[in-house]
Amino acid sequence: MKNPVGRPKTLDREKLINIAYQEYWCFGINNVSLSKIANLAAVSRPGIYKEFIDEDGLKSEVLKKYNNALKKHILEQYKNSNNIQTLIHHLYSYIGVPFDNKIFMEIKNAAIFNTPKNANGCLYEKAKIVRHLLYKKTISEMNQFEKLRKSEFKNYIYRMQNYGKIIESYKPEDVYEYIASVLSMIQSLKNNKMNKVKIKAIIDKSLSAILSPEQTIN
Numbered sequence: 001m002k003n004p005v006g007r008p009k010t011l012d013r014e015k016l017i018n019i020a021y022q023e024y025w026c027f028g029i030n031n032v033s034l035s036k037i038a039n040l041a042a043v044s045r046p047g048i049y050k051e052f053i054d055e056d057g058l059k060s061e062v063l064k065k066y067n068n069a070l071k072k073h074i075l076e077q078y079k080n081s082n083n084i085q086t087l088i089h090h091l092y093s094y095i096g097v098p099f100d101n102k103i104f105m106e107i108k109n110a111a112i113f114n115t116p117k118n119a120n121g122c123l124y125e126k127a128k129i130v131r132h133l134l135y136k137k138t139i140s141e142m143n144q145f146e147k148l149r150k151s152e153f154k155n156y157i158y159r160m161q162n163y164g165k166i167i168e169s170y171k172p173e174d175v176y177e178y179i180a181s182v183l184s185m186i187q188s189l190k191n192n193k194m195n196k197v198k199i200k201a202i203i204d205k206s207l208s209a210i211l212s213p214e215q216t217i218n
């Protein structure tokens with residue numbers, strides 16, 4: 001039965017989130033207008049507001065979708081790892097230099113991800129860089145994920161210290177903050193289109209500050 005005249009088509013919430021997800025990941029969560037997303041989804045801006053209340057509501061739902069995938073894929077790898085190479089190859093995969101898929105499986109190889117062809121790095125890290133420009137709901141989603149990521153990484157760091165891979169005298173929380181800063185730095189360098197070979201050299205130098213002297217990177 002056709003819709004009666006004047007009755008709006010039902011908005012496909014998941015389709016809209018997926019479109020925004022692709023756009024935000026490619027171009028940045030604060031660099032895509034709501035009008036563009038509405039046009040791509042063939043819906044009206046008022047329809048989006050009705051479904052998500054405001055643009056902050058849409059952004060928070062998109063980031064939740066991405067963060068849920070990170071929880072299931074990235075954090076699970078750290079949770080089950082007793083290998084310092086997990087961290088090393090994670091950072092290498094981030095910039096597209098050779099790494100071992102048996103040690104770390106990058107995002108684009110995970111079935112739960114729908115990675116855009118023009119994706120540049122990590123949507124979460126890109127959002128962190130412009131955190132000061134985001135609003136309450138999106139920041140709340142970021143805070144929830146950050147709390148979980150910090151907990152999982154601290155457990156991993158503690159194990160690596162027990163295995164003599166990370167300097168034992170450092171507090172796991174301080175090491176985590178350092179690693180989180182390195183991830184943000186990598187994304188910033190990618191945003192500025194630095195050559196990946198140069199970024200790898202920076203990664204190696206950064207890791208050498210927390211790894212035990214006997215631990216080799218490559």
